[in-house]
Amino acid sequence: MRVTKNPLKTSLTEEWGLEYPIIAFGHCKDVIAEVCNAGGLGVLGCAGLEPDEIERDVNWLRERIGNKPFGLDILIPASVPPSGTREDFEAQIPQEHWAFVQRIRREYKIPERDAQKVADERAKSQRDVLTQERARAQLDVLIDMKVPIFCAAQGNPAFIIPECHSHGIKVFGLIGLVRQARREHEAKVDYIVAHGQDGGGHCGPIGTFTLVPQVVSAVEPTPVLAAGGVACGRQLAAALALGAVGVWTGTAWLASKEHDVHPIAQKKLLAARSEDTVRNRWADGAYSRHVRTKFDELWDSKEAPPVLPRPMQGILMHDLVEAARESQVEEFFYSSGGEAAGMIHEVKPARQIMYDWANEAMETFERMGVQL
Ligand SMILES: Cc1cc2nc3c(=O)[nH]c(=O)nc-3n(C[C@H](O)[C@H](O)[C@H](O)COP(=O)(O)O)c2cc1C
Structure with missing residues (x-):
């Protein structure tokens, strides 16, 4: 089999001038900066950030990465x-819910938080009080600062796409179902992130292996990114083979x-096997995957009350x-953490992670007989 171009060069790498077709999502800005500087694309999660903190972090990133592209991920769930x-x-x-939580605290001797610390935190941050108003205030910073990419977590960004586009901002929509992908495609999202249930966080x-090819076919020609469970170069090659x-x-x-x-x-x-992660709703009312805790067992027990809607459960x-x-x-x-935990056993520099994946992906294509 002869191919005429490097399979790791895709429309994503071309549009954003990347070395690798790899996007790193994270809440740590040092990782985002390093990934951007090493040839990938970094997306900073803003779920826990107040608007002034987003502004501070965007300035911080720009000082480190210059005018390289990056994105901000903002939760805009329609259900809040x-x-x-x-x-x-x-x-x-x-009352039943407060009593259940108090019982866990007492039985397992989890200490009360320092009252002053809680008061200070509440004065400064509304991170668990998810509302559309809060999402809008975060979005306003992104638009004012002309961040090149807005990534819409958990909700259809249709309401904001024309405004983003008028400011030259591209919109990535995270979805978990084919019908959500179709809806966002119709709303003219620029990229679809097809997020499988294997992944960490809300999903x-x-x-992933079932979701991605269906989404690719459903939203053509909108480009699709494969998310959920990816932690090696063979999966990177497979994602490209699926059409991402x-x-x-x-x-x-x-x-x-x-x-x-x-x-x-x-x-x-690092110690977790893939089966040591679990997907359920007790943390904030929406399905998310994380490394198993005692909370999972307790919320699964017959004494547990029904999980509340957002934002009450959170x-x-x-x-x-x-x-x-x-x-x-x-x-x-x-x-939070996904099934890929079972493949991750050591800490490495972000730059090396990307390099190792790219190398292994190329070896995979070669093994399959792809000649450049
Ligand atoms: C620690 C952690 C926190 C996450 N927080 C968010 C978030 O705030 N917003 C979001 O869109 N996705 C979040 N995610 C999901 C990621 O965007 C991504 O879709 C997912 O990690 C991909 O699967 P993987 O973990 O197997 O790589 C989070 C994932 C992890 C591991």
Whole structure:
């Protein structure tokens, strides 16, 4: 088989001037900067950031990467209320749920958080109070600062696509179902990120290997990125073979040297097998995958109340999850991570991770008889 071009050069690498068709999603800006400087594309997760923090981080990134492209990922789930305060939502949480959480705290001796710390955090950040109003304030910073790429997590970005395009901003839409991909394609999204259930963080119910080719066919000619479970070069080659123009990855970077991930989270990730990650809804009301904790067992028990809708479930769980993290209660230490955990056993520089994947992908194509 003869091919006339390097298979790692795709419309993604061409449009953004990349060395590799690899996108790294992460909440750590050092990783994003390193990936951008090493020939990939970095996307910073803004879920936990207030608008002024987004502005600070965009300036920080631009100082390190110059005018190389990068993206911001903002949660715009349609299922959250238009507006509201923590107090409004807390009042909607049934007593049964507070009692269940208190029982976990008592039985497993998870210490209360420091009251002053909680008050300071609440004064500064609304990270667990998901509303459309909050998403809009985050989006306004992205648009004002002309960030080249907006990545829309969990909701259809149709309402903002014309505005982004009028500012020269490209829109990537994350989806977990073929019908969501069709909807976003009709709304003229620029890239579709087909996120399989194998991946870390919020994800739909379909495996990456099944989702990606269906999405590629459904949204042609919109380019598709394969996400969920990718952590080696053979998968990069497979993603391209499925019709994707690149891979969108998250879990792998938690094991990069530059990442500021908590040491316990990293230790659990490195030790986890693929079957040690689990996908469920107790953390914030939407399905997400993480390394298994004691919380999973307790929310699966028959004593557990029904999981609440957003944002109530996240508000219910936030302080207990944070308390377990701050007191380093390992059994309850919560951290997003996907099935790729079973393939990740060591910490490496981000640059080397990308280089190793690209090398292995090329070896894969060669093994298959592709001659350049
Ligand atoms: C620690 C972690 C946090 C995540 N947080 C978000 C998020 O805030 N927004 C989002 O769109 N995706 C989030 N994701 C999902 C990623 O965007 C990506 O789709 C996923 O990691 C791909 O699968 P992989 O983990 O197998 O590489 C997160 C993933 C991880 C591992």
